[in-house]
Amino acid sequence: MPAGRHEHCDKCFNIHCQFPVQVSVSCVIVKCRKNCGAVFHMCKQEEHQLLCPNESVPCLNVHYGCPLRMLRHRQAKHLEVCPASLVCCSQEWNRWPVSETDLTFYENVSRNLQTEANLDVALALRDQELLFQSIKMKNLFPELMVQDICDVADRPAEEEEAAAACSVVCCEFTRNGCTQVEKEELSQEERDELAKSKNVESIQNYNTWEKIFNKEMEGCKQTVKNLNKREEKEREREESTNCQAETRNCRVNPSAQSLDGATGLAPWQDGVLERLGKEVNIAEYNMYLVHNGAMLINFGQLAACTPREKDFVYGNLEPIEVMTVRTFNVPTSYRAKRSHIKDPALRIKTTHQSTDTADLSLSEEDLLKCDDEVNTTILCSLEKELKGHLISESSSVDGLYVDVGTQTYNFASAPFKTGASLADVIADRPPRLYVHVEAESVTRRHNKTSSAFSYMCGHFFRRDEFCSHFRNVHSDIQASLTGWFHQRCPLAYLGCTFTQTRFHPAGHPATIKFCQEVSALVLQPDVPSSLCKGGETFSPQRNSEHNLDPLSSLPLEILQHIAAYLDSFTLFQLSKVSRLMREVCATLLQERGMVSLKWEKKTYSHGGSSWRCRKKVWEFSSLFSSVDRWSFRDKPSMSEHLKTCSFYQRGEPHTEPVALACLGEVRDIYAAVKTKR
Template structure:
């Protein structure tokens, strides 16, 4: 047995197999009493016995395999064994294990929307964004709203492919391969057409040979018959002679059709249809003979056919030649074009925007940039980020399309197009928007404010939707959603983090108002993990201090005990310090970590694709220490900042301003001359 087979069968060998079920007995199938006193017989009943795992059950021995499926003391694998859980336990411990099973993973489905920074429906805060990005470029720690906005912007830029948005501006690296493929397909098509043409010529030659054989047979039959008038066989022979003399091909005669039918047609359906048409033709010939006989008996001239010529045409254009009738004059049929669509009489076009097509002539023509009278080199150049965001919003389900066909009238439809020109074009086939902005100074193209929505709510148009998508063990998901999304993310603008009221002018001052009620800590954003973290504030502790040389390393058991008090995010960071701490954190994976499956795509030889489990990944989540209650921090009020804010400019006015209705009192008589609502009701006067 090979080594690969041995490595792929350990899970199957570890699974306990129930004992093979012996044949049941008629009495044992319906007996469930623990004190059964039936006498054991070979073919009717067996003796009672207890469970070998001492669960307390007593049953007939032939039901041991059935009891193994329900025994609470039997060791079975976890219900999530197919999803990566390697643990096996007794059946009665499965329910308690599922609460902390490492394979019971939940993916966060929280969604939120962000609008572009230059959205037309809101006031753009260009000065604030410029100042924030300048401080961020100088190494300052970004605020929570700015850090989350930059994270969402980075995810968005990595998801926008330039080939999807602007396929006409991408570089044609594989254009030569496509041209070769087109040439190959064209060559194959030409070869196929050539083969079909040769097959068609071969079939025509065989058909011609069969016709020649039928003609020779007709000549032999005509030579054996005496000369007689009015026979169709004789006229067919005359037509064949005429065809040979003139060298023209005419319709095959009756004998030729019969010869072809006898020689090549073997389909009974074709023969049946052919016989029906021959019967109809014979009936027409019979009617022509009766009409000719009636004309002769009525004193018609000898030799006149049933189809007599018109009075205004020569008699030689229509004649009867030994039973063969020729129509000498045929009038062409007039072809009339009928329009099936008619405009309803009740239809009225919109004269304000569209013209009625019945009164005005229209011309359909394509509009290009050349119609603008501007050269290609003088065309305005677009900025890649703004154009990409705009075109991406066009493809949203509830977005507004620029080049969308608009139908405002049942008969008219307007179509538009948009032309773009970029300095960085042509783009690579695999280029993303993040690749184009990699070497540029950082800019903020998303708004700081966000709106938390779910898939069950109606989303606003022209907004980008972002998904959390992080995985957590089932017992940690509720804590993550409460602290990260409910407490911080949805309240970061104005409540959890408060900015200066003059931020719209460019002031970047902000303060974080809340902290955990149990200890002092600050919420920060970790750029490496891309998530929020809780950093405790310890008095007298300086970051970056190292232990003096010669300090002994704690034993691994002590390290494992200390690591058990850390949260999942701290364990993730601790595992990156050294190999020893990585081994210490690995010992806590089954209790604190989670396991996920990584799928790989495999392509078979015949072109099909299948997905298989490539590996099982053990990791910790990004959950920080849960906070059950928040309290206000001891920070000064925002009014203290306004006293020194450079954007707060006071205007001192010394000139007096007269307020309305101040100084002169109105006469009391004028106030009571007109009747009021109260006096009207008292005097019962109807106004």
């Protein structure tokens, strides 16, 4: 029975219990101190506090940063406005890369990127920046990185010759893009040198091979001891007894093997198969080959299955060269897969030969112009990750292996630094738009196209703010941005960059703009010019105790009352004006702000890593004031712009009337009808 509980009280749930009070048996009936209406035995008071709806408890998100305490029955209602109950906007959309047919318009837009007035261009530039930061050059062009090039340049000539001497496979890239493989045998001395050398591939597998050899050696020693005992006891039944002992005691290696060569049946000893064939029967001989076949092949005691020189199917056929030119060659970062077969210590020598580009009918200057880092990287990213375009070609050498030929590029900015992204490569260049200004909204229920890039909003909001954000930003603005909310000239396909915003919030003149600082759309009220004092703006540097702006000279209570009418984004901007305004905005953090966790990755000495919360940060979201209705702006229609548009090519003006094609026939019919009457 739990401590402090009584035998009767433990089973009694009657609120009108009349059982007499006895020590260690029962206690008196009491009511809840919080006036929740519950009646129970006094010994159950602590248990009731865990369920009492009037008990003061912390928020359910206390571990996520919410500092508020409340009555238990108010927790559910509080979660709707809890500053730690955040929602991440998962709205997604697609953008296509700019094709070669749309270069005129996008070149004109790139010359004058007015992101404040052009909402579609501003959003496209934001998505393009996120895309370029996510594309790592090492994943697409590993052969053009600084480390790879330096390693090849700094490699001594002696190592190159040694690698050529130790190679067992020679690959040649032919005109048709296939790889011809030619095997070379190693002598016993070369095998010994290769086994002693530490400069081999897959050196991490050395311990695994050592464990296998040690197990084989221990098994061989134990087998020899068993054989010697059998010979002393039963010499007349030597062969049968030894065979049974080998089969029973040596499960991994059924043959008698030892390091000192006493039996001569180890896979690394010469003549093992000849001696084994004389001493054991055919069943044990086959069992030995099953367990030790791979080691016999590696040590040269047994030939591999159907070697090329003894192949009865293809041995007498001559290869016929296919006269097909492919403009692909294998990058230096690729290596033949046969280096991982059986023996990882064996090296491969590869010879890469580029094909001729005479079939393209392009000069060397034209080829260099085609190697644009941005367009090529976007195309390669679509090929590797989204499979939107085909820029590589594969051809089968045999039934197991496929050689892949990939087009190589000659970039002027190569070699690239380690960890460089596409954004780092073009950081010093003037900004240019490489993705379409039109975005396609998609949902998770639809299959996305494979040749476009997907983006997600990813902004965090309080639970009570998310509805307003999704309705105004994604449903009202972004979904109808092209052609309706934001209207461009109909001759934009010819290069015209004129645009205008058609809507503003009803009753509150304001302009929708894109804020680079928070990477989101914001609402900026239209302030009359009479309130700007000649266009001067308030500077935080001028704010001091002796030189306060008119707003800062107001009492703190009035400033707090004014700040209560501002939206979250405006509070975020106001908190950066001065220390006083920061303190004013801080009083509204629990009511209007949100608290988020900042995570950091910690790496341990043994190589592992984990994420931990570094701190809890209070901040305001990027939400602007909720807009329930939109109104048309008082601006001239697009037809007024077409009167002066430089891209509007007017035809020859006609001032004289021109007769219609069928006007004569109509006149004759009208005259005949009139005559009959």
